[in-house]
Amino acid sequence: MEKPDLTIALAGNANVGKSVIFNQLTGLGQIIGNWPGKTVEKAEGILVHHDKKIRVIDLPGIYSLSTYSQEELVSREYIALGNPDVVVNVVDATALERNLFFTLQLIEMQTHLVLAVNLVDIAKKKGININYELLSDILGVPVVQTTATKGIGVHEIVDESLKIANQKTISTKPRIMYGSEIEKRIEKLEEALKQTNIDYPSRWTAIKLLEEDIEIIKTVEQKTPDVVNLAKTFSEEIEQIHKEPCSTVIASERYATAAKIVKEIETHEQPQKPSWGERLDALSMHSIGGYVVLFFIMLGILGFISLFGGWLSETLQIYFEQLRPQLTGFWPDLAWNGGVVGFYASLGVALGFILPFYIILGVLEDSGYLPKVAYLMDRPCHTMGLHGKACMPLLVAFGCNVPACAGCRILENNRDRYIALILSTLIPCSARTVVILGLVGAYVGIGWAVGLYIFDFILIFLIGRLLNKIIPGTSVGIIMEMPSYRTPSSKVILKQAWVRFKPFVLTAIPLIVIGSIIVEAMRLTGLLSIVSDFLSPITVVWLGLPAFTGFLFIFGILRKEAALVLLATAAGTTDIGQVMSPLQMIIFALVIMIYIPCIATIAAIIKEAGWKRAMYITIFEITLALLIGGISFRVLDVFI
């Protein structure tokens, strides 16, 4: 990429509308990548503004520079060491006190700073009046008012950023003065730090040392261990004076400053009546009503996607089959049964199941519903050794396990991440939904399909309990901001869905087409039956399935929905009912559901948890699926 003229980083608390601003500023060509060496996603895009090429980076949400999660650490490292030309601190106009707590820390870090006060419209509705000029004066940084969902003020952010980037010097006048007992010690530490070359600004480093920030201590220790020891003595002295840890003393003082600023700049009109958001809260977080709402939302999503996806797949099939040429023979069969069928089947899955799921997920995310789910499900999650936030990746897993694995990063400790990772890979993703609904739902009956789902949920719950018992440690528990409901922006949702969907189109569809050409070639040459015969001790003897399914299990590793798509090819007929009994279909779907994470998911697990754990998970799930499949075959045989 050509070197940009300017780099802007968007930083701020979670749920303040950073991503909305990011999506308003940048086009579709954004890059979702990983931070080097860290498993945290970053979004990056390019914006052309008055002939200037500007790189915009959307940093993960952060509440404080004393970092709690890995995401926050990435944000801090980028702000401190990534040398962005300007940091745009996006803050929530309706919760300035909490937001300014972070702003004050950014000012301490001496960054080129622009403050974007977002959600101005909502603040007005709530009767909050803010004196923006006074805020700018007090903080010494330019302040822009924005209503990002409508695009208001978004380009002023860029104008101000360009102005501030050209300023050579930043005011180093401290905006918060701590109590004299702390200031004196900061000064001494700054003096001591002068002799060494630290990449961070000295006052900020001194404060962080007093706060006993582990990362900063590590960095400074390598250069001057003496300063670290001095800081340790100092913070113990401060602790003696205040009778509480130095870091909380400093946090208290920062909050006191933030509260003082807010008092000066904010006036409130009349006490607010309960808004529609609060009434929705009362319903969606109600002790009983909340769970009813959640149940119907989940049911609605699954119902809608399965109906829509089924309809679209069928429509595509009818449309394409009309075009089928009246030719037979090796090459026409290979081209049509392999290439074209593979193409429209995967297209049906992509447009019918996966894209709608991502759009619905976007609506749930942007409206602020997901945190409510985390609140409601926290208690049930604890029985599996997780806390409520784990619901978010688990919910994503219904669409696709791959982003769910990455989503487990929102959990704070290693143990939680590992358990959530394993459970995510057992959630029936849309590909497995295709197999369950397309095979069992269509040929055996919807009741059996729902039964398979329920069985899977019980299995997940039991495995969760088991993992909770055998993996040492306990979950730290949930601490999470509860955002208010917002009207989601369709532009942002569609864009996010597209960014998530694109990799599927680009990698999965070609993979399925190539795969189905290979299967067809093997079928036509008779190679398929050789492989299937080889696997028949497992498929035929143990699971009671037709021999041709053996090959599908291998192919299902690439993509699980491919197992259904290729079933017709391998069986040599599209009317599956003729070649498989209802029991066989149920067992087939059951094994497909559990037996192995698909190759893309395995890759994601390797990235998140390493080779070893990915291998354990894979072996565990294959064993489990074969065990359950074989037993179910023998038990269900009695009933069907």
Added chain:
Amino acid sequence: MPQEQTEEYLEAIYDIAGLGGKAKTTEIAKKLHNAPASVTEVLQRMDRDGLVKYEPYQGASLTKKGENIVTRIKRKHRILEVFLDKVLHLPKNHIHDQACKMEHVITDETEQALCKTLGVPTECPHGSPIPPCNIDVDNCNECISKDISDKEKRKQKIVSITTLKPGEKGKVEFIRGGKNVVQRLCDLGLTNGTSVSLIREAPLKGPIEVCVRGCKIVIGRGIADKIFIQLEEN
């Protein structure tokens, strides 16, 4: 009436109905293996002493005075459980009954000494939080490092934030827990002295939602149990 009996009754009401709730006479009778008629008699006497509020056919609830006594007893009980478990290594299923007997006889002095010796435990072996002591110190370190025999008793009542009812509020007094968790709560605005109100709680001892500095925060039960506040009257 012997003190031990009073305390047993207060505890029974607390176990059945919690702070503020009403316990039925039959429930109390069942818990204490007593006849309902004699339970009614005792409750009436305790009502006269101002320890409970007793309404015929409705049951009994704790008064402020009763609450204070029960909190102290629960503290002694749970500290004793830790002692029996950690130091004497008694079998887990024996310690509750033993602590039930000992809790009525040990003095406050013994309780403080145990608390110090055991390294300021925060919960009993069964996972219930130990209520804070009522000595007017700023934190536990002060108690460990200095002689506090001349310290006064705290005037205000300090309770865990999870004992609040929706709509009630208080000021953060102190937070127990690991450095990271305490720091995170501070970063989200729960610094000492901050006013905080309970919005709602999820069923079956699920997480709570609180309002602090105009923001809503959800906190898991295990963490919230260790946030102690001083009640504010509305």
